[in-house]
Amino acid sequence: MATVIGSPEGLRVVVEEGKCIQASAFLQSQMFQEYHSQDDVVTFKINLNVLVECLNIFGGSSLPGVAPSLKMCYGGYGSPLSLVLEEASVLTDCNIRTQEADDTLEFNFCNTSVVNKIVMRSECLRDIFSEFDYNCCGVPVLEILTSPDPPYFRLSTISNMSTSDTDIPKDSDMIETFSCTKTMRQRYKLALLRPSIKPLTIAQKVLLRTDERGILCLQFMVKMEDNHICFVEFFCCPEEEEEIE
Amino acid sequence: MKFRGKMVDITCIKQFSNIVSTVARLSKICVLRITKEHVYFIIHESGAVESSPGLWAELDQGHFFNEFHVEGVSQEDNQIFLELEPDKLSKTLNSFKTAQPAPRSLKVKLTRKHSPCLTLEVELPSLSVHARTVVHDVPVTLIPRRQWHVYQEPEMPQFDSSVYLPPLRQIKHVVDRMKTLSQHITFSANRRGTLIISVSTDVVDVSTHFKNLSVPVWGDDNDTGGTHSATVDIKKLGLLLQGSQINPTKVICNIVANRMVHMFLLHDDVTLQYFLPAATNT
Numbered sequence: 001m002a003t004v005i006g007s008p009e010g011l012r013v014v015v016e017e018g019k020c021i022q023a024s025a026f027l028q029s030q031m032f033q034e035y036h037s038q039d040d041v042v043t044f045k046i047n048l049n050v051l052v053e054c055l056n057i058f059g060g061s062s063l064p065g066v067a068p069s070l071k072m073c074y075g076g077y078g079s080p081l082s083l084v085l086e087e088a089s090v091l092t093d094c095n096i097r098t099q100e101a102d103d104t105l106e107f108n109f110c111n112t113s114v115v116n117k118i119v120m121r122s123e124c125l126r127d128i129f130s131e132f133d134y135n136c137c138g139v140p141v142l143e144i145l146t147s148p149d150p151p152y153f154r155l156s157t158i159s160n161m162s163t164s165d166t167d168i169p170k171d172s173d174m175i176e177t178f179s180c181t182k183t184m185r186q187r188y189k190l191a192l193l194r195p196s197i198k199p200l201t202i203a204q205k206v207l208l209r210t211d212e213r214g215i216l217c218l219q220f221m222v223k224m225e226d227n228h229i230c231f232v233e234f235f236c237c238p239e240e241e242e243e244i245e
Numbered sequence: 246m247k248f249r250g251k252m253v254d255i256t257c258i259k260q261f262s263n264i265v266s267t268v269a270r271l272s273k274i275c276v277l278r279i280t281k282e283h284v285y286f287i288i289h290e291s292g293a294v295e296s297s298p299g300l301w302a303e304l305d306q307g308h309f310f311n312e313f314h315v316e317g318v319s320q321e322d323n324q325i326f327l328e329l330e331p332d333k334l335s336k337t338l339n340s341f342k343t344a345q346p347a348p349r350s351l352k353v354k355l356t357r358k359h360s361p362c363l364t365l366e367v368e369l370p371s372l373s374v375h376a377r378t379v380v381h382d383v384p385v386t387l388i389p390r391r392q393w394h395v396y397q398e399p400e401m402p403q404f405d406s407s408v409y410l411p412p413l414r415q416i417k418h419v420v421d422r423m424k425t426l427s428q429h430i431t432f433s434a435n436r437r438g439t440l441i442i443s444v445s446t447d448v449v450d451v452s453t454h455f456k457n458l459s460v461p462v463w464g465d466d467n468d469t470g471g472t473h474s475a476t477v478d479i480k481k482l483g484l485l486l487q488g489s490q491i492n493p494t495k496v497i498c499n500i501v502a503n504r505m506v507h508m509f510l511l512h513d514d515v516t517l518q519y520f521l522p523a524a525t526n527t
Contacts, residue, residue, distance in 0.1 A: 050449050053425050057453065059418025090415065092453040 002048035003101045004081075006074065007041045014104045015048065020237040021192045022105050031228045042074065043101035046081055054094040058087045074098070107235045113211040116146040116180040118153060120208070122220065124174035126200035128166055132157050132190060140190040141239055146210060147183035157190060176205070186214040186238040196220075199232040214238040246325055246387075247316040248279055248355040250306070255347045257309045262338035264302060264515060269331040270484050271300055271519075276388065276396050277363075279315050279325045282306055286331070287396050290522075301399055301518040308514035318390055325355065326388035326396060329363065337381040341367045349376070361385050399518065402507050404499035405473035406434040409459040410508075413496060416442070417486040419453045424479050426451060429524050432498065432506050433474040436460055440498065441472075444479070461497050473502040477521040482506075485519050493517070 005012040010031070014024040029035040058068045068087035075082075080095040134140070138160035145154040152170040156163060170178040196218060200206065203220035210216055218234040252258050268275050268286045278285040288300035306313050317323040341348055348367040356364045362382040369377045388396070410416060419442060423430055427444035434440045438460050443452035485508065493510040500506055503523055510517040 047448055050426060053422045054449070054451060057419055057422045057451065059421065089457075090411070090453060090455055092419070092451060094449060094451045096449045097447065 001045050001099075002051070003043060003045050003104055005041060005043045005101075005104075006037055008037045008039065010035075013048070016105055017192070019105065022107065022235045023195065023232065024104075025230065025232045027230055028228065031224065031226075031230065042076065044074065044077075044081070044098040045101045046096055046098050050096055051081070054083050054092075054096065055085070057085055057092045057094075058090075105235070107215055107217070109209075109211055109215060109217050109235065113213075114209045115182050115212055116184050116208075116210050117177065118146065118175060118179070118208045119177035120168075120175045120206055121173075122200050122203040122206045124168065124172075125206055125208075126197065128155055129193070129197050129200060132194075133159075134190060134194055136161060141187040142190045142193055143185060143187045144208075144210070144216065145183070145185045146180050146208075147185075148180045149183060152178070152180070158187070184210050184214065186210065186216065188216060188236050188238055192236055193234075196234050199234075203232070246318060246355065247314065248325055248353075249312070249314050250310040250353045251312040252309055252351045252353075253311050253349065255342070258338070258348065258351050259342050260515075261304075261309055262335070262342045264304065264517075265331055265335045265338055267485070267517070268300065268302065269335040270487060271481075273330060273332065274328060275300075275331045277327045277329060277385070278396060279327075280306075280317075281315060281323055284309070289395060290520075299520055301520075303516045303518075305514040322390065324393075326393055327355075327361075327363065327385040328388055329383055329385040333383045334363070334365075337365050337383060340381075341365070341379075344369055346370055355385075356382070358382055361387055399520070402499065402501050402505060402520075404507060405471075405502045406436055406500040407461050407463065408434045408436075408438060408440050408498055409461060410440070410496040410498050411455050411458060413486060413493070415455075420479065420483055420486055423451060424483055428479055429476050430479040430482060431474050431476040432500055433472050434498065434500055435470065435472040437470070439472070473500050475500050475503055475506050475521075475523045477506050478524045481521060 003014045005014065008029065010026060010028040012024055012026045014022060016022045029037070055070070066088060068085045071084040073082045080097050083094040085092045132142070136159045140157055140159040143156040143158055145151065145156070151167045153168045154165055156165045168174065199220040199222065203222045205221045207219040215238065216236045220232040222230045222232060224230055252261065264286065268288065272288040276287040276289065278287060282305070284304045284306050286300065286302040290299035315323065315325060317325050341351060344367070346369070348369050350368050352366040354364045354366070356362050361384070363385050365381045365383065367379050369379060371377055420430065423444045426449055427446045429444065431443045431445070432440070433443070438456065438458040440455040440458055441452055443450070493512050495511045497509040497511070498506065499509065505523060506521040508519040
């Protein structure tokens, strides 16, 4: 289930798991050919799988240059989300039931508490993330080390059986901005970070930030077909501090 | 009883193989009926509407086989009915059709090894002087004459609506997505060329509208102008659409209101009829 928040600025879609990870995508109102929203913010909860299936009802482009058009309406509290898709004079209309939205987690992540910040090309993380062994025994964790001192930026996967380190030099071509004020070493459950591979494959750039509390924020910049930019954000809470050998 | 046939055209072998794959996807058991003019694959579903079979595939023997000889049970009943597992036949044909270099010929014979079999023999040319012959035996059960009436040609159902479907590829995309949303799918059509495919659950209603489709002329001019629907099992429909490698020239969809969806896939030398009974609502 996803929470959809509609405002005059655009649409935000948020998913959460276990109160320790949150992913959201923001679609600016300028991305749409037409966008009408009342001044109030509307929120509702909806089955995200169902929504995605409906959006893909025409199965992706069968002919080059032919893409379906989409019209979405939400009539306010209690209404279904209504979609009308049209491709090559075939029309599909969908009505998806909505529910009352729960409050979404507020990570209170603000720029002033950011300790370390790295902007890099997404291929950098994508290749590394897709090589992790997510199925190894135990509960594998990813330890992220960011520091003004060597090794500067290290990703380590730690499991019952093995540890593997990947160091990325701060002057690598892949890194655009490197701004670290303090050595931060935090562990995150690898399984929680796995879904971030999807946005990594479509994004051009990634902004990685950690704050004083060790909360990780990954912001993916995705360029759409008509040069609009869409942001997908991941927040993840660190694992409890353990004895690190 | 005797049967033997020989195919020499690789296109025909591939086409034949595709048809058998479709049958294999739809059922574990099927009946192969061989007559002088035609070869039939029949899937008979128990509990189906009006004792129609699930599938009736009619192949024009002359198109596929260069040589064809059948001697049935008797002079008057010059037919053979065999029951077999289409999956076994399909696996054999698949291995033949993808063989490199392509087989020169495919022979099909009714034989009796320890028990009755359909024996398939391919001649594979080889780069060296000697060609290889590969033989596969597919076990079959002979169906006695007293049971033949079960597998007779189905009558065209008294349908309420009839329409030519848009390209199967389009329907397949939509049905594949709808498969994730519901177990049942509803077909609605009138006699004016409008078809609506829809699913409806607690969570979502989705309907896809196709307009201005061609309408088959049946000569009974039973146009009440109304729209008629039937709701069927979406998985079964999906299985049929998977085999869209068949690429029919035309597909007619007939709807018997609340009872059945009947699909008639027409090719030059093959017709396939698929009878989908309306699903009983749980």
